[in-house]
Amino acid sequence: MTRVDVAVQGLRKSFGDTLALDGIDLEIRSGELFGFLGPDGAGKTTLLRILATLMRPDEGTARVLDRDVVRDMWELRRLVGYMPGRFSLYPDLTVEENLRFFATAFGTTVEKQYEVIAPIYRQIEPFKTRRAGALSGGMKQKLALSCALVHRPEILLLDEPTTGVDAVSRREFWDLLADMRAGGLTIVVSTPYMDEADRCDRVALVQRGRTLAIDPPGEIVARYPLPLLAVKGGDRPGLLRELRDFPHVHSAFPFGETLHYADNRTGGDPAGIAGELTAYLTKRGLPEAVVVPETPGIEDAFMLLMVTADGPDLAGGAA
Amino acid sequence: MSTPRKAVVARDLTRRFGDFTAVDAISFEVAQGEVFGFLGANGAGKTTAIRMLTGLLGPTSGSAEVAGHDVGREPELVKRAIGYMSQRFSLYEDLTVRENITLFAGIYGLSDLEIRRRTEDLLERLQLGPQAGSLVRSLPLGWRQKLAFSVALVHGPAVVFLDEPTGGVDPITRRQFWEMIYQAAAEGTTVFVTTHYMDEAEYCDRLSIMVDGRIAAIGTPAEVKREFDAESIEDAFVQLVRPEATP
Numbered sequence: 028m029t030r031v032d033v034a035v036q037g038l039r040k041s042f043g044d045t046l047a048l049d050g051i052d053l054e055i056r057s058g059e060l061f062g063f064l065g066p067d068g069a070g071k072t073t074l075l076r077i078l079a080t081l082m083r084p085d086e087g088t089a090r091v092l093d094r095d096v097v098r099d100m101w102e103l104r105r106l107v108g109y110m111p112g113r114f115s116l117y118p119d120l121t122v123e124e125n126l127r128f129f130a131t132a133f134g135t136t137v138e139k140q141y142e143v144i145a146p147i148y149r150q151i152e153p154f155k156t157r158r159a160g161a162l163s164g165g166m167k168q169k170l171a172l173s174c175a176l177v178h179r180p181e182i183l184l185l186d187e188p189t190t191g192v193d194a195v196s197r198r199e200f201w202d203l204l205a206d207m208r209a210g211g212l213t214i215v216v217s218t219p220y221m222d223e224a225d226r227c228d229r230v231a232l233v234q235r236g237r238t239l240a241i242d243p244p245g246e247i248v249a250r251y252p253l254p255l256l257a258v259k260g261g262d263r264p265g266l267l268r269e270l271r272d273f274p275h276v277h278s279a280f281p282f283g284e285t286l287h288y289a290d291n292r293t294g295g296d297p298a299g300i301a302g303e304l305t306a307y308l309t310k311r312g313l314p315e316a317v318v319v320p321e322t323p324g325i326e327d328a329f330m331l332l333m334v335t336a337d338g339p340d341l342a343g344g345a346a
Numbered sequence: 347m348s349t350p351r352k353a354v355v356a357r358d359l360t361r362r363f364g365d366f367t368a369v370d371a372i373s374f375e376v377a378q379g380e381v382f383g384f385l386g387a388n389g390a391g392k393t394t395a396i397r398m399l400t401g402l403l404g405p406t407s408g409s410a411e412v413a414g415h416d417v418g419r420e421p422e423l424v425k426r427a428i429g430y431m432s433q434r435f436s437l438y439e440d441l442t443v444r445e446n447i448t449l450f451a452g453i454y455g456l457s458d459l460e461i462r463r464r465t466e467d468l469l470e471r472l473q474l475g476p477q478a479g480s481l482v483r484s485l486p487l488g489w490r491q492k493l494a495f496s497v498a499l500v501h502g503p504a505v506v507f508l509d510e511p512t513g514g515v516d517p518i519t520r521r522q523f524w525e526m527i528y529q530a531a532a533e534g535t536t537v538f539v540t541t542h543y544m545d546e547a548e549y550c551d552r553l554s555i556m557v558d559g560r561i562a563a564i565g566t567p568a569e570v571k572r573e574f575d576a577e578s579i580e581d582a583f584v585q586l587v588r589p590e591a592t593p
Contacts, residue, residue: 044484067514068487164388191433191513193387194544194580195587219514220543234516264528280521283545283578284567326517333518 030057032182032213033078037087040073047073048084049236055215055229060208063217064224064329065233071217072112074233075186078215079109092181105133108180110171112187112217118160122151122170125159126177133178140177147203148173165196172203182213189218201226224325232329239332247328253277254297256304257285257321261313269311273304280330287327288318297321353378353505353536354399358408361394368394370559371408376552378504381527381537383547385579386556387587392540393509395556399538400507401425413504426454429498429506433513436494439483443474446482447497454501468496488519495526499535506530508539512546524549544580553579555586562586 033055040048048070055061063071076082077089080100089096094103116125123137126148130137137144151169154162159170168188175183185204189197201223208214208228216227224230224244232239232247240247258266263281270279270288277291290300297320308316354376361369369391376382386392397403399412401421410417413427437446447468451461469475472492482490491511498506508527512520524546527537531551539550547553547567554564563570563586567579576582 066487066516066519069516191388191510191542193542193583193587195387195584197542198584221517264525264532267525280518281524281549284548330517333516 031055032057032059032092033061033215034090035074035078035087036089038074038077038084038089039086040070040077040082040084046236048077051087051236051238053231053238053241055213057213058208058211059228060204060214060216060226062224062227062230063215063233064219064221064230064325065217066219068235069233070236071233072186075109075184075215075217079107079184080104081109105178106181108175108178108183110175110183110185110188112190114167114171116159116167116171116174119158121156121158122162123155125170126173129174130177135178137177140179143179144173144176146206147176164192168192168200180212182215183207185214185216187217187219189220189223197223221324221326221329230325232325232332234329234333234336237336239329239336244325248323248325251323251328251331252293253331254290254292254295254300255321255323255327256288256290256297256301256318257282258288258304258308258316258318259285260317261315266308266313266316269308269313270304272311273307275300278330278334282326285321287321289327289331351378352376352411353380354382354410354412354538356399356408356410359395359398359405359410360407361391361398361403362406367559369398369405372556372559372561373408374554374561374564376505376536376538378536379531379534381531381539381549381551383550383553384538384540384556385547385553385583390556390587391559392556396507396509396538396540399424400428400430426501427504429501429503430509431494431498431506431511432509433491433511437482437490437497440481442479442481443485443493444469444478446493447500450497451500456501464500468500472496488515488522491515491519491523492526495523495530499530503535505536505538508537510540510542512541512543520546544578544583547579547583555583557586 031054035051035053038048038051051074063074065071077084077096078091080096080103083097091103092106096103126137130140147169151166162170189200204214227244229243231241258270266286267279270276275290275292277289279286279288301318301320304318352375357373358371359369360371384392398405398417399410401417401424404418412424415423415427417424444465447465448461451464469478495511512523531537552566553570554561563573570579570582574582574585
């Protein structure tokens with residue numbers, strides 16, 4: 028049986044009047060690359076901080092590597108690698124000094140652990156005498172990851188490592204994570220970028236301190252119940268307006284170069300609905316509209332789950 | 347003051363820091379009422395370019411006109427003619443919704459009457475009337491970003507600069523935000539926007555992609571995709587930013 032590296036039950040945490048975590052239950056298996064997906068304020072950072080033993084839950088339990096995050100805090104700290112969302116290294120120390128500091132704090136040396144950090148550290152090693160504060164964003168991120176790995180942790184917790192990072196650098200960072208996962212490390216990553224779900228074995232969709240779904244991204248998407256169509260061609264605001272006026276509309280939103288139209292007739296035939304919509308849009312003065320059945324993505328699924336969880340006030344579109 | 351047909355005109359706009367050229371002679375135009383996406387990798391020079399276009403940083407050489415004013419010679423006039431919103435700083439969290447609106451309207455020199463009128467108008471448009479007396483800190487992030495955008499428009503600027511306005515925002519609010527952008531553009535405001543969400547690049551009328559201080563691609567999303575034989579803007583972006591990674 029696969030070992031469970033993270034087991035969370037009934038986790039709650041408030042800050043004053045703000046409920047950050049509203050009852051979280053989840054398990055993460057050994058060797059998994061697991062993603063917490065959700066917008067800012069969903070509770071991702073709080074959850075990771077509790078797992079990293081940096082914060083205590085108000086209620087519920089969390090066990091990491093079979094140790095309790097509160098009771099076994101000191102033991103656990105040696106086993107967990109944590110990379111905070113904000114750059115938290117010493118800007119006045121050089122790259123090498125930062126790394127040595129973290130190695131020493133954990134009673135080891137950079138030399139002893141070189142093999143563990145090499146795949147990442149090698150990329151910034153040419154700049155090892157540069158002050159950390161003077162590094163580019165991408166290099167800071169690689170240094171922070173090296174520092175989180177230098178004590179050879181058994182599990183890695185990364186809080187929004189790709190936030191504010193350009194699309195290409197994000198891809199490269201996920202390639203690095205995939206390599207580390209292949210080496211057997213358990214990795215937990217939080218991100219607000221829905222398109223990164225596909226890089227995870229399983230994801231938890233998080234919103235307002237609750238999980239909306241926990242599964243492989245492919246399974247979450249496969250459960251999407253509504254007929255979904257992509258619409259393009261012609262005046263975008265006009266298309267949106269007319270689609271939202273269609274009697275069977277569940278929602279209509281821009282999606283890249285197309286609009287995604289979700290129909291509220293669960294299980295309906297997408298091809299038939301495409302024909303209906305084309306005729307409707309033509310009648311409404313939008314004959315150049317092209318309507319084709321669309322495969323839902325994780326963002327479609329997230330949006331539907333959000334609306335279901337929050338009530339109908341978010342459905343439709345414009346404020 | 348006459349309304350310029352072009353909201354932004356940059357001519358060989360350049361900024362050097364020591365021997366490093368952050369922005370290397372970029373030239374481009376943005377029409378009034380256009381939604382213009384300003385893309386680029388981290389460190390490509392976007393932030394430096396925006397600081398020049400908003401009158402915060404003088405060019406080393408070249409020039410730019412924003413809303414009809416020269417950014418180098420008339421930075422104060424530029425600042426009055428534009429709105430600005432970023433993900434990091436946009437509103438005072440310890441002030442109420444109403445206080446934030448009146449504060450910014452006051453900073454932009456609107457009369458007391460105008461301030462009152464626009465504050466009520468804005469609260470109604472955003473349906474934030476009931477929250478007018480709440481601290482901004484207590485609003486959900488998505489609402490804060492919508493309010494910040496409205497506040498950036500409170501003085502009726504010709505051009506509004508949005509620096510990653512939707513970072514970290516949930517997927518529904520992100521799209522509602524873009525509908526606000528469309529509405530502002532339809533009312534004649536030019537929107538100059540940066541984003542790391544490549545799907546949002548598709549929502550722009552035109553976009554540019556900066557690489558190493560230069561504009562490596564510019565055009566409508568369809569034109570840029572055609573030029574790079576790319577299926578999406580993200581593909582074009584990858585080709586430009588990491589040519590060695592493209593087969």
